[in-house]
Amino acid sequence: MRLSGITYRNSVRLCLLAFFVFTLTINGQSKKPSEEEKIFRQIEEGIGKSSVDKFSGYFLNKVFISLATGTPKNYSANQAYYVIKNFLGIHNPTGFKFDFISGGTANPFAWGELKYIKNGMKGKAKVFITLINEKNQWKISQITIN
C-alpha cells in the first residue's frame, strides 16, 4: 500500500522515528538538576535531619560561618563540622527547605528558613549558604544562620 509515495512500512518507520525523537526532546527539555543544585539539596537534607556528615565533604578549607550566637569567623573544615554539628545539636531542626536556589553564577547561593526546637521552645532562623568553585569543584564557602 502506498501513501503518496511512501510505503506503509516506511510510514510506520517514520512514525516510530518521530516518536523517539519526540520522547528524547521531551526528556532533554525536562530540567536536569545542576551540580550546584544537587549539592544544595544534600545540604538541605543534612540540615533538616541534623546530619552534618551529609554535606561536610563540601566544606572549603576555610568556611565563613556566621551563626545567630557568637562572632562570625572563618573556620577550618574540621572546625566547621563541629561548629555546625553543635549548633544543630542545640537547635533541633523540625523542618528545613531552601526557598531560593540560584545557580549559573560564579557564586551560587541558597536561602531558606530553618524551624527548630531549642530547650523546648520553637524558633525560626534564616539560613543562607554560598558555594565557590575551587579547582573545578563546588565547595561551601559560607554558612549564615541568622
Place this chain on the structure above:
Amino acid sequence: MFNIQRLLKRKYFFLGGIFVLAIILLGIIEPVLLKRNEAEWGTTLESRVKELKWEITSFYAGNEKDLNTKLSSLISGIEAKKESEGFSSILNSDEWKGYSILLLDSYGWTVAFSNFNENIFPLNIYNSKPGAMFYVQTALIDYLAVTGKLNYGGNSYTIVLGLPVEKKYSLNTSYFEPVSLTDDFTRKYQTKFEIHPGTEEVKIVDGREQSVAVFNSANEKIATVVFETPTLSVDQEKIREVISLLQLIFLLALIIVLLIKLKDWLGKISSREVQSLIVILLIAGFRVLFFIFEIPTRFISGELSDATFFSSAFGFGIVRSPLDLFLTVLSILCITIIVYDLVRNAGDEFFAGNKTARYTAGGVIIVFYFLLLRAFGASIRSVVYDSTLKYFKDPFLIPDPTLFVMHINVLLIGLSVVLLAVSSLLLFFRLGGGKKKYYFLFLFVVLQVLGFIYDIIQSDPQGSNFTRSFYIIFTYALAYYILTKKTKSVFEYSIFLVIASFLSIILLNHYNKRLERTSLPATAQEFLRGNEKLNEFIAIQTAVQFSRENELIERFRSGENNFDPYSFKLWSESVLPREILSLHISILDTRLNELGHYDYNFENHNPIEWDTKKEQDYQVKNIEDPYSGNLVFAVLAPVKHDDVLLGYVEIAIHPLNNYFNRKQCYNILSSYNQRLNSTVDFSQLIAFLISDRDIASSIGNISLNQSDIEYFRGKLKSEGDEIYVSRKIEGKSYLIFLQKNKPELGGGFIGVALRTRDLTVDLFDFFKVFFIHSLLILAFTILLFIFRIKLLWKTLFNFRARLLYSLIIISIVPLFLSALYFKSLVEEKNQDDVNYKLQRRAMQIERYLQNYFSESSLIQNEVFDKAHRDLGSEFTLYENDWILYTTLPGFYKSALLPYALNSFVKENISDKEGKQVLIDENIDGYKFKSFYLKTNYGGKSIIINVNSAFNEVNLSLSNLEVDIFLFGSYSFAAVMIILFSSFLAGQISKPIRELTRATTAVAAGDLDVKVDYRDKGEMNNLIEGFNEMVEKLKQSQLELAEFERETAWKEMARQVAHEIKNPLTPMKLSIQQLVASYNDKSPKFNSIFEKVTSTIIGQIETLSKIASEFSAFARMPKLKIEKVDVKKICAEAVSLFDSDLHIKVACGYEAVEVMADSDHLKRSLINLIRNSIQAGARHMEIKITITGENIELRLADDGSGIAKENIERIFDDNFTTREKGMGLGLSMAKKYFESIKGSISVARTSGKGTEFLIIIPKTAGM
C-alpha cells in the same frame, strides 16, 4: 553475727555494690517518676505558673530595692564630694560602671550624665515618684530606673539611676556586650518570655500564654510580662537530666572504688613492665569511656567546650573542643611518663641479646623517633589551623581562660613528645652499648643526616630544617644528660618542660606564618568575589522582611517620627552587616518622606524616585549616582497593617562589593574585616587593585611606583595567574600574593601583601607565648616542691640550697623590679604619645577651620566637610554642650554616641577655663581615647573632639608590646637564671657534699672511703687533707686493732695459762707424792694412790670447766630484732658509696618490712658493696623482690668476679684475698643471715661480675 572486721576488710566491695545498686535503682525509678510527673502535670503546672509569677514579681521588687539602695549611696557620694570636683567625677567612677545616670536641675535640664546616649528623654523620667521604679524606654535600650532628690550647693536636683535591662540591637562583633532580661528569663525558666514595658493592657491570644503585671512600690503598673506555660516535655527532660547526672556520679564513684582496689592488686604484680602496661591500658580506656559519655563537657558548658575555638576531627572527635584536647593530651602525657620511667629504670638484662636483634631494634627506634617529629608537627599544625584563637595576636598579656588552656595543651603536647623522644634515644644508646664521647658525637651527626634525608623524602615535611635540627639537638642533649647522670630527680621534668616549650613555640610560629601566607589567596578571592546578584538578593529579602516586622508596624501606628535609631537597630540585627559593605536604609512615610535612615559607607545624594501606585511586595531600581558614579541597587517594600499602607522601607546598596572603594569599615560595627581575613591582623594587611593601566585602588599605607607595577605584571605573564612574589616596597620586605582579575570584573590584577616577619617580630611572638609557658613551668615546679617537701625538708637549707637561693634572689629581684619600672615608664610615655597625636589632629582641624573661616565665605557645614576631606580626620564639633557637626552622623543618629557633650568634658573645659582634656570613652566593649579641645571659631566657643576609635593613632610601642617584650624576655631570662644557678650551685657545692658524705661514712665506720674530686685552690687542699686524715685514721685504727688484738691474745693467754697452772700444780705434787711412796715402798701407798687419783680427777674437772667458760666467752653478741624496712636500709648503705660506684636500687614496692637486726643487715650490705668496689666494679644493682614468704636481695656488680677455687671458701672465717683484709666480713654476714633463718650465697660469678643472693624470710628473727 555481723562481723565488723570482715566488713571493714571488704569495705570497697560493699561500697561498689551499693553504687551499682544505686545506678540500677535510678534506672528503674526514672520511668516511674516520669509517669507520675505526667499524671500530676495539671496540678504541677498550676503551681509552677504561680511560682513563676511570684518569682517575676519578686525579681522586680528586688531590683527596685537594690536600685534604691544604690541611689542612696550615689546621693551620699555626691553630697560628700568636694566643691572643686565636678559631678561627673562621681558619675563616671568605676563604682557606677554598668549604670546609666542623669542629673537634672530643677528645670529639667541635664546637668550631668553618664552612659546615657539618648537625645530626647522619655517623659516618665520627669513624672516618676521618687523611689518608685519605672521603665525608661529608648530607641536602642530599655532601662529600669529610680529617681531621687539631691540637694547640693544650695540647689535642688533630680537624679535618675538606671540599669540597662534590654539592648534592642545587636552587633555581631567581639565588642558587643549583650544585655537582655527577656533572654535571661527565657534561659532561666526554659520557656519563651516577652516583656512589654508600659501600662497598656497586653492581649493574650494564645491559650498557652500567661501574663503577669508588674507593679512598683507606688502601686503603678510598669510592665506586663508574658510567658508561655512550661511544657511537660521540658519538665520531663529536666528529670531525665537529673537522673542521668546522678547515675553518672555513682558511676564515677564506682570507678574510683575500682581504682583503689586495682592499686592493691597491681602492687602484687612483681613485673614492673606488666604493671605499667595495665596502667597504660586503663588510662587509654578511661579516656575513651569519658569521650563516649561526654565527661566532663556535659557539665562544663562555655568556651572551653566550644568547638568554635578549637576542634579537630582526629580520633572520631576525641579532640573536638579545647577541654577535650586537654583531657586527651593529659592522658597521653601520663602514658609517656610511665614509658619514660620504665625506660629510665630498665635493667641491663633488658638490653641483652644478639647484635642483629639489637641493631634491628635500634633501627625501629630511630624510625619511631622521626615519626614522632612528624606527629608533633601535625598536632601543632592542627592547633593552629583548626582554631580561631590567635596565639600571637591576642591583645592581652595574660590570655583569657580558653586561650590559656590551649597554651597548656601546646606545652603538654611538647612535653609528651620530648619525653618519648628522650626515651627512644635512651633505648637506642643502651642498645648500642657505647660509652665513649666520640661514639655519641658520631651518633648525633648520623641523626642529623638521617633527619635531613627523612625530610627530603617526604612530600610535605612537618616543620622546617630549623625545627628539625633543634628537635634533634635538644632531645639528644637531654638524653645524653639523663644517661650520664647518676641520680634521678623529679625536677628533671622542669628541664623537660623548658625544652618542650621552646620546641612547641618554634613549631607554633612556623605554622602560624604558613597560615598567614596561605590566607592571602582567600583574601584576594574575597576581594574579587562577584557579589552583585547575591547582594541584590539579600537587599530584596531584607527589605521585605523589615516591612513585615511587627515592631515597625507598631511604631508607625503609634505615630513615631524619628526612625534613625530604629533603622540602625534593623540593620544591626539583619545579615546586612556581615554581607554588604555599603548600604542605606530608610523608613519612609506614605508620601515617601524620610522619617529616619541609617547609612553604612554609602554615598548617594539623590533621593530615589518610586512609583507608589504599584501594588507589589517590593520594587527594585538600578541607578547611577551622578556625584560618585557608583551603581546603586535600590529596593522599596511597603509596610502594611490590615491592608492599610503605613509607610515604606527602602534599602539601597552598591551591588558590586568593591572593598577598595569603601570609606571606612569600623570593627565596632561590622565583622566584615574579620570575614575578609581573620588570620592576619587586618590593620597590617596591604592590598592593591591594578587595572590594565595603573593602580586603581589600594588599602593600607603603601604606594607602588611604576616599576613595581611592571614587575608584577611581568611575573604574572611569565609564571601564571596566581603567584607569590617577594619584593621590597618603600624599603620594607613583603610577601605578595598576585592574582589576575576576571575580565568581567574589570581585568587587571590584585595583590595582597604581608610584611615579611623579621627576627624582632619572631622574637616578640616567641616571648609572648613563652611568658605564659614560663608561668606554667614555674607553677609546676613549685607544686612539685610542695608535694616533695617532706623528702626535701632536710635539703631545704643545706649549703647548695642556700647558694641557689642567693643566686636567684640577687639576679631575679632586680630583673623583676626593672621590668616594673620600664612598664610604668612606657605606659606613661604612651599616654603622652596618644595625647600628643590626638592633640595634633585637633589642632590641625582648629587651624584649618580658622584659616578657612577668615578667608572663605563657604557655608559652615561645607567648610567642615572640606576639612574632613582635606585632612582625612574624623571629628565632631560641639557648641553650647551640644553637637554642632560630625563626620560620623550614623553613630550619633543611631544613639550609639550621645549628642550632648560628655559631662566630664563639660565640667572641665566647657564650664571652666581649661582648654583640653583626654578621656577614656567606649561604645559597648570597644574602648578608645577621646581628645577634646576648646577653641574659638568665628567668635563662638566650640569644642573639637577627635578620638582613636575613628582616627588611626599608631604608637611606636604599644603597652601590650612593652609588656610582652619585658615580661616575655625577662621570664626567659629568669628561667635561664634558675637553670644556670641550679647548675652552678650544684658545681660549687659538690665538693662540700662529697666531703659530707665521706664524713658520714667515716662516722659509720667505713674508713675505706676516699673523696675523688679534682679542683684548684682551697677546696683541693681541703679534700686532700681529708683523704690524708682518713688514711692516717685507718692506719691508726688498724695498728690499734692489731695492738689490741695482740694485747687481748696475750692477756687471754696469760689468764688461760694462769688458770690452767692452778690445777696443774696440785696434779704435779700429787704425782710426785705417789712416785715417792712407790719408790719408798710405803705401806700407805694404796691410800696415797687413792688420794692422788682423786685429786687428779678433781683438777681435770676444773680444767674442763675452765675450757667451757672460755668457750662461752667467745660467743657472738645478742641480736636486736625489730621491724626494719629492707629498702630503707639498702638506701642508707648505698648512700655511703655514691661517688665510688653507680648503685641502683630496684624495688617495686613502697617498703619491704622484715623482723631483723638493722645494724647487722646494714653492715653486711656495706661489706658486700665494699667487696664489689675492691673487685673493680663501676656499677651495681640491688634488686629487692618478694617471692612467697621470702624477701630476696640480689646484689649484682660488674667487677672482676671471684676465682673458681675461692668460691667455696669465701664465707670461711679469716679467708681473705686481700693483703690487709681480716677475712671476717663475709663469714660474719653469713653467720648473721643464718641466725635469722636466712641465707647468703653466690648466685653467679664470672669475669664480668658477681651476683650475691640473700634470702630473708619475712618472719625472720621471730
